[in-house]
Amino acid sequence: MQTIKIALLCTPVLVALGCASYPDQPTTRNIAEKMVSEAYPGMPPVLVKRSGQDRSQQICSKIGEMTLSQQEAAEVAQAARTSMQYPASGKLMGNWKVGAKLAYDGGGSRIRGGKVEKRKENGASCSNCHLLDPREVNAGNVGPSLAGYGAQRGNSEAIAKYTYEKIYDAWAYFPCSNMPRMGHSGHLTPEQISHVVAYLVDPQSPVNKK
Amino acid sequence: MLKLRGGIAAIAFICLSGSGHAADPLAVGRQMLAEDNPGDLWVLRGEKLFHEKRGPKQASLEKCDFGLGPGKVEGAYAQLPRYFSDTDKVQDLESRLLTCMVELQGFKREDIVKNRFGNLDRMSDMEALVSFIGSKSNGLKMSVSLSQQKEYDMYKAGEYIFYRRNGPLDFSCATCHTENGKRIRLQDLPNMTDPRQMQAVVATAWPAYRGTQSTVRTMQHRLFDCNWQMRLPDLGYASDMSVALTTYLNRSGNGGVIDLPGVRR
Numbered sequence: 270m271q272t273i274k275i276a277l278l279c280t281p282v283l284v285a286l287g288c289a290s291y292p293d294q295p296t297t298r299n300i301a302e303k304m305v306s307e308a309y310p311g312m313p314p315v316l317v318k319r320s321g322q323d324r325s326q327q328i329c330s331k332i333g334e335m336t337l338s339q340q341e342a343a344e345v346a347q348a349a350r351t352s353m354q355y356p357a358s359g360k361l362m363g364n365w366k367v368g369a370k371l372a373y374d375g376g377g378s379r380i381r382g383g384k385v386e387k388r389k390e391n392g393a394s395c396s397n398c399h400l401l402d403p404r405e406v407n408a409g410n411v412g413p414s415l416a417g418y419g420a421q422r423g424n425s426e427a428i429a430k431y432t433y434e435k436i437y438d439a440w441a442y443f444p445c446s447n448m449p450r451m452g453h454s455g456h457l458t459p460e461q462i463s464h465v466v467a468y469l470v471d472p473q474s475p476v477n478k479k
Numbered sequence: 480m481l482k483l484r485g486g487i488a489a490i491a492f493i494c495l496s497g498s499g500h501a502a503d504p505l506a507v508g509r510q511m512l513a514e515d516n517p518g519d520l521w522v523l524r525g526e527k528l529f530h531e532k533r534g535p536k537q538a539s540l541e542k543c544d545f546g547l548g549p550g551k552v553e554g555a556y557a558q559l560p561r562y563f564s565d566t567d568k569v570q571d572l573e574s575r576l577l578t579c580m581v582e583l584q585g586f587k588r589e590d591i592v593k594n595r596f597g598n599l600d601r602m603s604d605m606e607a608l609v610s611f612i613g614s615k616s617n618g619l620k621m622s623v624s625l626s627q628q629k630e631y632d633m634y635k636a637g638e639y640i641f642y643r644r645n646g647p648l649d650f651s652c653a654t655c656h657t658e659n660g661k662r663i664r665l666q667d668l669p670n671m672t673d674p675r676q677m678q679a680v681v682a683t684a685w686p687a688y689r690g691t692q693s694t695v696r697t698m699q700h701r702l703f704d705c706n707w708q709m710r711l712p713d714l715g716y717a718s719d720m721s722v723a724l725t726t727y728l729n730r731s732g733n734g735g736v737i738d739l740p741g742v743r744r
Binding site: 288289290291292296297298300301304305307308309310311312313316317319320321322326329330331332333375378379380381382383394396397398406407408409410411447449450454455456 | 625626627628630631632634635636638639640642643644645646647648649650651654655658660661662663664665666668672707708710711712713714715718719720721723
């Protein structure tokens with residue numbers, strides 16, 4: 270009875286205030302997705318497409334402390350496995366010197382004024398987030414240090430394959446990790462990735478020199 | 480003995496300050512800029528522009544309502560973004576200025592948008608106005624409140640977008656801004672889920688004078704630039720998505736004492 274009384278008293282107030290409160294999850298998603306779809310006026314549709322999400326990106330967009338379920342992790346890993354492609358030559362270890370250039374090149378594929386920057390190829394952006402050559406000062410730390418990567422692991426076929434796949438689509442091993450799916454998205458070609466692999470594992474690479 | 484103690488203290492002081500600089504080698508330059516902030520020139524220019532009769536309607540911005548009444552700029556920035564009934568929208572400072580410049584002064588929206596970001600050849604009126612109005616909240620705490628339904632919606636949408644991964648590099652804001660002590664190359668990345676760090680962020684950005692760009696930049700520019708780095712298309716100026724992110728982030732920094740414009744790399 271008491272509850273009903275309170276409810277009766279409060280209802281007009283709440284209606285006047287519009288019962289303002291946080292929207293629930295599905296409502297939030299609808300509102301936010303509409304905003305994203307309208308966030309790029311005048312941009313070519315082919316570029317706006319980049320702001321869409323594939324299934325794995327959707328799964329990997331957990332808010333705050335929400336965690337990935339085992340099922341979701343398996344789905345993301347499976348999608349990554351399926352997407353894996355290798356260089357036509359079958360060679361997973363390319364030229365470390367070419368890889369070195371790519372590793373420190375953070376450009377490529379950026380958009381300004383509705384146009385993609387003109388470039389021969391995209392950089393691999395590794396050093397934005399990883400320490401590679403231990404002598405390099407200007408390296409990020411969003412990802413783990415890779416200094417001595419090959420010195421610690423060797424340069425066997427198995428290591429080269431793991432490293433290649435880790436760059437092509439890291440989510441095959443670590444679903445939803447921060448590491449971009451470089452090959453999956455086409456940001457890097459399989460050949461480019463093989464050069465980065467060489468830069469990481471080749472004993473002659475500065476990554477593996479003390 | 481006293482001398483010796485003084486000597487030890489001096490050595491300890493040198494060591495401490497030395498290690499401080501080693502952790503942040505740019506600290507000295509940053510402090511010098513903060514003491515003699517070029518952004519103050521943008522504040523002065525913005526103040527002049529604010530009171531000047533301009534545009535096809537030859538009106539000043541003195542009748543523009545930033546949420547505290549027409550022409551009242553003191554403390555206005557500290558409460559933005561907020562809901563405005565005349566536009567039925569939640570607006571940040573820039574989208575609100577855009578509304579007033581179009582409605583009160585008669586400027587064309589597309590002209591303002593075209594000139595939103597200044598460069599060495601052409602100054603942006605928007606960057607100056609934002610500097611002036613931002614500085615009018617100096618000494619006050621950031622205090623973005625949610626009461627209207629659209630404000631709640633904006634905040635939650637901003638949070639959702641903060642964690643939303645997209646683009647060829649699978650980035651979201653959260654990729655770079657949810658852990659402590661992270662850097663892209665040498666650039667420090669604040670952990671935006673930590674209220675303390677967010678308070679420090681909103682205190683001095685944005686607007687802030689950017690040394691590498693020789694101009695004051697605004698929050699809209701910061702978000703535009705993040706989108707560029709994420710390989711996404713040009714973020715629409717004053718778009719709802721930009722206002723949603725700003726609502727989420729400014730509110731996360733509630734309590735930070737405002738000191739604008741700041742200074743950034």
